[in-house]
Amino acid sequence: MAKPGENIKLAGEASPCSGFPRLKHEGVWKLAMIQNYEWSLKASDFVCRLLGCGSSGSAIFSPLGVRAPAWWISSACFHNKPAFRDCVTHMDALSASTVKISCSDSVRLVNGADRCSGRLEVRSEQSWSSVCAKDFDQRDAEVVCREVGCAPPLALEGAPYGEVGAPMGATESHCEGQESGLRDCRRSALERSICPAGEAAALTCSDGLRLGGGTSRCQGVLEMENRGQWRPVADLDFVWDQSWTATVCGRLGCGVAVVTVVTDDADVRPVWWVKGGCVRPDAGLRECLTIC
Numbered sequence: 001m002a003k004p005g006e007n008i009k010l011a012g013e014a015s016p017c018s019g020f021p022r023l024k025h026e027g028v029w030k031l032a033m034i035q036n037y038e039w040s041l042k043a044s045d046f047v048c049r050l051l052g053c054g055s056s057g058s059a060i061f062s063p064l065g066v067r068a069p070a071w072w073i074s075s076a077c078f079h080n081k082p083a084f085r086d087c088v089t090h091m092d093a094l095s096a097s098t099v100k101i102s103c104s105d106s107v108r109l110v111n112g113a114d115r116c117s118g119r120l121e122v123r124s125e126q127s128w129s130s131v132c133a134k135d136f137d138q139r140d141a142e143v144v145c146r147e148v149g150c151a152p153p154l155a156l157e158g159a160p161y162g163e164v165g166a167p168m169g170a171t172e173s174h175c176e177g178q179e180s181g182l183r184d185c186r187r188s189a190l191e192r193s194i195c196p197a198g199e200a201a202a203l204t205c206s207d208g209l210r211l212g213g214g215t216s217r218c219q220g221v222l223e224m225e226n227r228g229q230w231r232p233v234a235d236l237d238f239v240w241d242q243s244w245t246a247t248v249c250g251r252l253g254c255g256v257a258v259v260t261v262v263t264d265d266a267d268v269r270p271v272w273w274v275k276g277g278c279v280r281p282d283a284g285l286r287e288c289l290t291i292c
Contacts, residue, residue, distance in 0.1 A: 006024075007023060007024040007025070008021060008022070008023055008024070008032075008047060008050065008051065009021070009022050009051070010022070010047075010051065010053075010101055010103070012100075015105060016051070016053070017048065017051065017053035017054070017102075017103040017104075017105035018100075018101065018102045018103060018105075019100065019101070020032075020062070020064070020098050020099070020100055020101075021047060021098070021099065021101060023071045023073065023087075023088070025071050025088050030068075030069045030070050030071045031064075031068055031069070031070040031071070031095055031098050032070065032071055032073050032098060032099075033070035033071065033072045033073065033095040033098055034061075034073065034098065034099055038236070038275075038290055038291075039059055039061070039099045039290065039291050040275060040287070040288060040289065040290045040291075041056055041059060041115070041149065041286065041287060041289045041290075042115065042287040042288070044056035044058075044059040044099075044101050044103075045115045045287075047101060047103075048101065048103035048104070049108070051103070053103035053104070053105045054103055054104040054105055054106065054107055054108035054121075054123065054148070055103065055104045055107070055108045055109060055115060055148040055149065056101065056102075056103055056104070056115075056148075056149055058101075058102045058149060058227065059099055059100065059101050059102070059291055060099070060100055060291060061098070061099055061100075061291060062098065062099070062100040064095065064098065067094045067095065068094065068095060069094060069095075070094065070095035070098065071088050072088065072089045073087040073088055073089060074087050074089050099291070104147050104148050104149075104181070105123060106122060106123050106147075106181060106182060106183050107120065107121070107122050107123070107144055107147055107148060107181070107182050108120075108121050108123075108128070108148070109121075109144075109148060109202075109203070109205075111159075112202075112204070113204075114286075114287055115148070115150070115286070115287055116145070116148070116150035116151070116204070116205040116206070116207070116286060117202075117203065117204040117205065118159075118202060118203075119159040119200055119201070119202045120136065120144060120200070120201045120202060120203060122182065130200035130201070131200060131201040132200065132201065133157075133158040133159075133199045133200060133201045133202075135172040135173070135201075136156070136173070136201035137156070138153065138156060138177075139175045139176060139177040140173050140175045140182070140185070141153040141156050141203045141205075142175070142177040143175045143177060143178075143179045143180075143181065143182055143184075143185060144182055144203065144205075145203070145205035145206075146180065147180065147181045147182060148205070149226075149227075149286075150205035150206070150208070150286065151205055151206040151207060151208025151225050151286075152205065152206055152208075153203050153204065153205050153206070154204045154205065154206045155203065155204040156201070156202075156203050157202050157203070157204075158199025158200065158201070158202060159199055159200050159201070159202035172187065172188050173185040173186070173187055174186040174187065174188060207224070207251055207285055207286055208224050208225030208226065208286065209222065209223070209224055209225075209248065209251065209252060209285060210222075210223050210224075210225075210230070210252075211223070211252070211254075212230075217252075217254070218249070218252065218254035218255070222248060224272050224274075224285065224286070224289070226272055226286070226289060229270075231269065231270050231271050231272045232269060232271045232272070233271065233272055233274055233285070234271040234272070234273050234274070235262070235273075235274060235275075236273045236274065236275055236290055237275060238262075240260070240262055241260070242257055242260050245257040245260040247285075248285065251285070272289055273289070273290045273291075274288040274289055274290060275288045275290050
């Protein structure tokens with residue numbers, strides 16, 4: 001029986017945590033071609049974690065330059081099936097483009113409510129370790145949230161060590177808050193090598209949601225921040241209903257949803273597409289973000 005991650009890899013880049021997904025099916029490695037050209041950040045995050053690469057930082061559709069053999073797959077099943085062969089929908093295909101995934105290979109958030117929250121772990125060589133809460137501050141949190149593809153931090157707190165054991169404390173990061181990754185921050189050595197008794201660092205990054213153009217913060221056009229850009233949110237499946245509005249209102253701290261109006265944007269602005277059926281009270285809207 002194949003181990004998790006044994007039949008999937010990212011290829012075409014210098015790092016094994018970035019590149020085009022290749023899938024092994026019936027003993028043959030081919031590119032993964034995405035059915036209906038829909039791919040969610042949740043699917044990217046699943047692949048990154050399966051490969052031991054931390055969280056997904058970004059995913060874009062990218063041309064290959066040549067047509068190559070590919071396995072057609074359904075991205076929706078990636079985080080529901082134990083084996084990638086269950087995601088293959090067509091046995092023979094040629095592809096001229098596929099999704100390019102970039103994982104954060106140095107940090108990840110684990111055991112959180114969604115992909116933008118949890119206990120912080122950093123990678124050193126081939127192992128992951130928690131970070132001492134006392135050695136981690138708000139500016140460090142801003143960098144980590146950006147690195148894992150989430151909006152700025154909402155909360156910085158402590159958490160149990162978890163299965164990785166007591167966090168190591170040989171070095172401390174000193175971020176200014178604008179760095180692209182934790183590895184870019186200045187570091188200093190600590191006299192101790194193990195954290196004293198206490199908690200590991202955990203954080204909750206925001207959804208990057210707001211209601212714009214209304215008379216209050218709880219009324220207006222739903223907008224989301226992604227990769228530094230604020231855009232209106234559009235439902236790819238045209239099935240958005242009042243229950244999903246209630247979920248968004250709850251995450252914005254705006255109480256009960258009163259009314260939802262789905263309309264065309266007269267300004268023809270760029271939008272962020274989401275899968276409406278993906279929206280749940282226990283998951284962030286960012287998980288439903290789809291590139292298509």
